[in-house]
Amino acid sequence: MAVQRAVAERWKQVTGNTLTQAWGLTETSPGACINKLDDPEFNGSIGLPIPSTIITIRDDDGNALRSGSPARSASRVRK
Numbered sequence: 001m002a003v004q005r006a007v008a009e010r011w012k013q014v015t016g017n018t019l020t021q022a023w024g025l026t027e028t029s030p031g032a033c034i035n036k037l038d039d040p041e042f043n044g045s046i047g048l049p050i051p052s053t054i055i056t057i058r059d060d061d062g063n064a065l066r067s068g069s070p071a072r073s074a075s076r077v078r079k
Contacts, residue, residue, distance in 0.1 A: 008042035018042055 008019040022034035023046035033055065035047035049055045057065045 002044070002046075003042070005042065005044060008044075012042070021045070022047060 003019060003021050008021075011017070011019045018039055019042050020035050020037055020039070021042070021044070022031040031050060032053050033047040033049050035043065035045060057067070057069065059065055059069070
């Protein structure tokens, strides 16, 4: 579940630090994407792929889609 903006704002109020959000499936532990650690504000994004990780956005038939399309994510590690 994505972090809600209100939670991220409260975190920054209490700790003085921006909450960094990342994303990854159990199989990709600890993650496949992460935001830059020095981002000054919470942006609600899952971030950029970590090194050696390829992320594509696909429809239910497995076709690659353009940015902004409702879809599923697919990830793999380069061999």
